[in-house]
Amino acid sequence: MLRPHRVKQWVIPPGRSAAFVADMERTLDVYAEPRDPKRPVVGLDERPCALVGEGRDPLPMRPGADARQDCEYVRGGLCCAFLAFEPLRAWRRAWVRPQRRRLEFAEIVRELCDEVYPDAEVVRIVCDNLNTHTASAFYERYPAAEARRLADRVEFIYTPVHGSWLDVVECEFSAMVRQCLGRRRLGGIETLRREIEAWVAARNAAGATVRWQFTTADARIKLSRLYPSVTA
Template identity: 50%
Template sequence: MTERRTKLDYAERIRWLVDHVYPEAESIRIVQDNLNTHTPAALYEAFSPVEARRILRRIEFHSTPKHGSWLNMAEIEISIFQRGCLSRRVDCLGTLRRRINTLELKRNAQHATISWRFTSHDAREKLHDLYPEIKNDLN
């Protein structure tokens, strides 16, 4: 967690994942939203081209659908944290971190899950623009 959401903050977090969290991983899959700072170009702005390439060689980016946050389980969980941690005034970053840690421990202890009821049929109906029409000309 950082105080800002800049490209440099993002690039530093990606490098931290590669070098410290998953140093032995051949490839790291990152699922992220479409925030304007979440781009490979951010790494080139933050680091030398050689360093940016070194990091990006190990990253596989996947973006969540635009306008589909209600489909995204991570977004649902973030919404729960927003309501639980940001519904009251936050006077400093330390307070926010404590609130988040408390809620995280509580959610993990509850083994909180999301009851997913959205079916493939629902997706094809509600997201018809994203699904191609299949014409069966075999008859």
């Protein structure tokens, strides 16, 4: 069972500490709530993935000899892996797309609303402040009526600027890199998709999740330096 990364030192721009702690406390308070199927809390984010293929066919393992891989490789460009994660349900879903535009984000949110959580009143999505993570993405992808419907079904909970570590899905991305991607050579987008979906299925079947333990009360003690000094 994974736990969130240890908080590291980082720099908050001058004048932004109040905004940082406000968004941080809102996010942490949402994590502390019990699961409500009508208002699920889902972390959503994406990461670039490099497609790297073999320059020459590797030699398979055989009795008395290890598998061998040539140092030459073929660059296949970049694609993007999206990951949605609901820790209180021990559930996640992944998508692999050639790009990470607003259009892809809108399609994924629509799938979450209509296929994964059709009975939810509102889907609360925890995400960072990337410019694609807004309701405007719905209007770029769908007609106005459909875009408005999606906007009404979603509540965005933004992590602070320079505080993406507060998005619980980052813990799952860490597990994905260590357990699935690593330094493996995956040269095609379909191969990458197949490997990630197999990893997701195994994690869901095992009921793997994240036990988030960092609370607002902890933040006010351990990150007290980030809170502005209040003067009369």
